[in-house]
Amino acid sequence: MDxxxxxxxxxxxxxxxxxxxxxxxxHNESDALxxxxxxxxxxxxxxxxxLDRGKVKAWLFTTLHREFLGRRRRLVRFPHHELTExxxxxxxxxxVPADQADRERLLECLARLDPVFRAPVALFxxxxxxxxxxxxxxxxxxxxxxxxxxxxxxQLQEMFHRPLEPSREASR
Amino acid sequence: MTxxxxxxxxxxxxxxxxxxRDPAVNDALRLVRQDPELRLWFEQHxxxxxxxxxxxxxxxxxxxxxxxxxxxxxxxxxxxxxRQPVLWAAAASVVLLVGLSLWWMPGDRGATxxxxxxxxxRTVIRQYSMDIETSSMAEVxxxxxxxQAPADYTLNPGLSxxxxxxxxxxxxxxxxxxxxxLGATNQSTHFLFVVDRAAVKTPPGPVPEFAPVSQLxxxxxxxxxxxxxxxxxxxxxxxxxxx
Numbered sequence: 065m066d067x068x069x070x071x072x073x074x075x076x077x078x079x080x081x082x083x084x085x086x087x088x089x090x091h092n093e094s095d096a097l098x099x100x101x102x103x104x105x106x107x108x109x110x111x112x113x114x115l116d117r118g119k120v121k122a123w124l125f126t127t128l129h130r131e132f133l134g135r136r137r138r139l140v141r142f143p144h145h146e147l148t149e150x151x152x153x154x155x156x157x158x159x160v161p162a163d164q165a166d167r168e169r170l171l172e173c174l175a176r177l178d179p180v181f182r183a184p185v186a187l188f189x190x191x192x193x194x195x196x197x198x199x200x201x202x203x204x205x206x207x208x209x210x211x212x213x214x215x216x217x218x219q220l221q222e223m224f225h226r227p228l229e230p231s232r233e234a235s236r
Numbered sequence: 237m238t239x240x241x242x243x244x245x246x247x248x249x250x251x252x253x254x255x256x257r258d259p260a261v262n263d264a265l266r267l268v269r270q271d272p273e274l275r276l277w278f279e280q281h282x283x284x285x286x287x288x289x290x291x292x293x294x295x296x297x298x299x300x301x302x303x304x305x306x307x308x309x310x311x312x313x314x315x316x317x318x319r320q321p322v323l324w325a326a327a328a329s330v331v332l333l334v335g336l337s338l339w340w341m342p343g344d345r346g347a348t349x350x351x352x353x354x355x356x357x358r359t360v361i362r363q364y365s366m367d368i369e370t371s372s373m374a375e376v377x378x379x380x381x382x383x384q385a386p387a388d389y390t391l392n393p394g395l396s397x398x399x400x401x402x403x404x405x406x407x408x409x410x411x412x413x414x415x416x417x418l419g420a421t422n423q424s425t426h427f428l429f430v431v432d433r434a435a436v437k438t439p440p441g442p443v444p445e446f447a448p449v450s451q452l453x454x455x456x457x458x459x460x461x462x463x464x465x466x467x468x469x470x471x472x473x474x475x476x477x478x479x
Contacts, residue, residue: 075305084295097298101308108309167291174292188250189289195248213248221247221284 075104078124081191085125088186089132091175099135103128125191125201129183136179173223181216188213239274242267246278250285307382349436349463352408353456356415356429357449357467359406364427366402366417376403376416385412386430386462394478395466401425411435426468426478432461439463444479446472455479 082103086096106127114123174182187198199209237245242264249261268278298304368379381387383405398418406413406429414430433439440456440463447454453475455466468475 071309072306075302075309079301079305080297083297083301084292087295088292093298097301097304100301101305104305104309167287170288170291171295186292188248189285189292192250192289210248214244215247217247217285218244220288221281224284 071104071108074107074120074124078121081121082124082128084190085186086128086132088171088174088190089129089182091171095135099128099131102131106131122197122201125187126203129202132183133179170220170224173220176223177216177219181212181219184209184212185216185220188217237263237267239267239271242271242274243277243281246281250289303378303381307384310382311384347409347435347437349438349440349456352431352436352463353447353454353465354449355408356406356413356427356465357452357454360415360427360467361450361452364404364415366415367404369402371400373400376400379403380405380414383412385414386432387414389414389416389428389430389462389464390459391428392479395426395428398426398478408435420468420470422470424469426466426470429465429467430462433458433463434461436463446475448472 079100082100083096086099086103087093090096090099103124107124111120111123114120174186177185183202184198187193187201193201195206195209195213198213199206202209204212237260245260245264246268249264268275367383368376370376370379377387380403385405395418398420401417401419403417404415406415408431411432414428416428416430418426418428420426439458442458444455444457444466447456449467452467452469453472454468455475455478457464466475466478
């Protein structure tokens with residue numbers, strides 16, 4: 065019974081944040097739901113190994129992110145495009161999402177963001193985590209997190225700034 | 237620091253986030269105050285950051301997310317060892333195997349619809365208990381869904397008018413069976429059993445088929461992915477009135 069109470073409390077506390085993170089990563093409601101469910105299932109199987117109960121939330125986010133990456137790897141091996149000059153990717157005048165359509169567009173841009181940048185940028189906006197926390201969740205050095213957030217935000221703004229690619233629009 | 241470097245530094249800056257104050261950010265912000273062009277860029281950038289954060293932090297969460305998570309967790313999660321001691325499991329397995337072989341093995345008739353119907357009727361005649369007592373059909377459905385029993389059953393107008401008394405989760409050859417208890421006008425209880433269509437061989441047709449089973453009158457039909465059996469201590473004529 066204690067386990068059930070524990071899991072129900074955990075779900076109550078973290079389901080919304082985890083779902084939003086999952087949706088930011090996958091841009092697909094069904095996939096997001098599945099990722100969140102799987103994350104809590106993994107908690108039931110492995111959460112007992114976590115000694116520091118103060119790190120439950122970070123554990124859940126880390127696990128969800130790893131699960132997402134694992135699924136992506138199984139689906140397709142995506143090439144990593146090095147950014148040439150990040151400064152040039154920052155638009156001269158950053159656009160501002162104004163209405164619901166813009167917000168949808170923002171989500172779509174986030175989903176098209178290089179996966180390396182997507183998770184840190186999503187955590188950056190979603191949870192107001194400190195850089196150190198994001199680094200811990202994603203298991204990368206602090207400097208890498210800062211760099212990925214900067215580059216990711218730059219990519220996001222640039223993507224949001226320019227028209228949708230014809231192939232994307234045609235596929236709708 | 238050049239304006240370009242300031243923009244790069246401030247790309248990862250969040251308005252009002254105290255923990256992100258570091259010397260580079262302070263230098264960049266100082267330059268913002270001095271450079272009108274950079275200030276214009278920064279104001280727009282800050283608005284973008286706020287809008288992006290607002291958008292992501294307010295993404296709509298499915299209303300049944302909690303139930304769906306818990307349902308999956310309960311199916312998936314291994315039971316703690318103290319809830320399944322080896323001896324208990326072994327003894328239960330032996331009893332189950334003997335019981336199952338007695339009930340189901342002869343002629344492989346065990347999975348037929350007739351056997352299912354008889355088993356359900358015997359269950360309520362001999363002894364039954366509701367796992368949940370409520371007058372709310374919504375609560376009944378939630379309970380059944382939580383316990384992986386069919387919860388998306390449909391009720392015709394006649395059955396929908398009967399007051400809900402509660403529900404139970406039964407089992408049939410490792411398949412969950414929903415038992416919905418409905419109040420009848422003669423103060424007795426009508427029992428509606430719902431199981432996945434794939435769980436029984438030779439399921440009934442879409443039109444209710446009436447038949448007495450033990451001391452109860454039953455109506456059976458198939459709709460969608462479910463097989464339904466309504467069992468009641470009543471006459472054929474009165475049961476027909478519900479359809």
